[in-house]
Amino acid sequence: MLGERLTFVYQKTMLYERWSRLARKRSTEPAVCEVVSGRRWSFAELARAAEGGPPDAGTLACARGHSADFVVAVLRAWRAGAVLCPLEPEQPVPAFRVPPTPCCHLKITSATTGPGRAVAFTAEQLAADADNIVATMGLRPDWPNLGVISMAHSYGFSNLVLPLLLHGIPLVLVPAPLPEMVRTAAENWPAITLAAVPAMWRAWHEACAIPRNVRLAISAGAPLSLALERAVFESGGLKIHNFYGSTECGGIAYDASAAPRTDDSCVGTSMQNVRLELNADGCLRVLSRAVGQGYWPALDAALGDGCFQTSDLAEFRDGRIYLRGRLNDQINVAGRKIAPENIEEALRQHPAVAECLVFGAPGSAAERGEIIVACVVRREPVAAARLKQFLLDRLPAWQVPREWQFVETLNTSARGKISRTEWRRAFRSGPPV
Numbered sequence: 262m263l264g265e266r267l268t269f270v271y272q273k274t275m276l277y278e279r280w281s282r283l284a285r286k287r288s289t290e291p292a293v294c295e296v297v298s299g300r301r302w303s304f305a306e307l308a309r310a311a312e313g314g315p316p317d318a319g320t321l322a323c324a325r326g327h328s329a330d331f332v333v334a335v336l337r338a339w340r341a342g343a344v345l346c347p348l349e350p351e352q353p354v355p356a357f358r359v360p361p362t363p364c365c366h367l368k369i370t371s372a373t374t375g376p377g378r379a380v381a382f383t384a385e386q387l388a389a390d391a392d393n394i395v396a397t398m399g400l401r402p403d404w405p406n407l408g409v410i411s412m413a414h415s416y417g418f419s420n421l422v423l424p425l426l427l428h429g430i431p432l433v434l435v436p437a438p439l440p441e442m443v444r445t446a447a448e449n450w451p452a453i454t455l456a457a458v459p460a461m462w463r464a465w466h467e468a469c470a471i472p473r474n475v476r477l478a479i480s481a482g483a484p485l486s487l488a489l490e491r492a493v494f495e496s497g498g499l500k501i502h503n504f505y506g507s508t509e510c511g512g513i514a515y516d517a518s519a520a521p522r523t524d525d526s527c528v529g530t531s532m533q534n535v536r537l538e539l540n541a542d543g544c545l546r547v548l549s550r551a552v553g554q555g556y557w558p559a560l561d562a563a564l565g566d567g568c569f570q571t572s573d574l575a576e577f578r579d580g581r582i583y584l585r586g587r588l589n590d591q592i593n594v595a596g597r598k599i600a601p602e603n604i605e606e607a608l609r610q611h612p613a614v615a616e617c618l619v620f621g622a623p624g625s626a627a628e629r630g631e632i633i634v635a636c637v638v639r640r641e642p643v644a645a646a647r648l649k650q651f652l653l654d655r656l657p658a659w660q661v662p663r664e665w666q667f668v669e670t671l672n673t674s675a676r677g678k679i680s681r682t683e684w685r686r687a688f689r690s691g692p693p694v
Contacts, residue, residue, distance in 0.1 A: 277336070287429050288303065289304075290303060290429070292304045314337065316338060360554075380553040387551075398479065400424050404453055406424065406432050440468035458481065545584075552569045604635070632663045649661055
């Protein structure tokens, strides 16, 4: 009983004690800056703010928004020993019961391939993810993070909040990723780190608004296209580093190379202190001290004991990891299987295609299995017949989509995610456009 009590106390105070040591050491240095309000907090001022009004120990505490208040809410939860659950402004407080010791944190999954649920973490697991990210990416206190991504999302929490509170990486909060706002915010700093999603990088590039003082550029949340990566590099010499991670385990792989990749499917090499292997189906298995304690409130064999079994098909080659689609996204055409990413990669090579999404849907002939559907955002008018012929010159005929939808946008979320599940459901509910 005493051992369990000591474990409880240690788990609930470890993060706050680590923060307190950092705040004392860096007391007068800048910690957080809000671009709109112009307010700045030193590490000592953040520490003082954390001393007031903490939640009750053992309760569920929430942090919302995109201001210093979010950071203060995190610190108060750590200080009180509450279980923290970061939320987007519109997200309701989950009705979950508080997970047992040693869990101290809940991350809500993005639910791009199924219903949303939470992942429970211990203090050590959160700290391990932050340590891996800082060590692998080379985050530096003299290159503040320009915060444009959601701090409530796993990507933002691990890349912005934890590096600030556990490693002293200053955070400059920008309320919206508008090109001019980002460029203006960056002007006040000699050098910055900028973590974003591909949709943001594309918007900034097209507006010629990528700050010249970006020293470290990171992209995650969705696949980064080779075309965009090369275009940014050729226009200003900035290399965007592709980052692959998951809510369940934090960082998985990172492309640290100095030049653009040559293959869309390459996600770099494994993060420091992360071991990767393949299961019998060829899906990636992640083993790390940063892997979450388990799903909550319902457990799942895919997550726990330092191991996360993904549904991402992968290949190891020359020390690098190549993603080959998701096991549950594979399209079955008359017994033959194809990853939609392979078709998308070929289709994006057509100059009239700005973006595309490919998925499988039930066909009218049961013996054929699924049909292949392509949703395309065009840069300029082009007929489906032209795109079909383009693909026939590059892919086997059975891999060429039979149904085509031309759309204005693929409706990526604020996190840069596109849900095949949602597009497949929309296709089944109405005729192609």
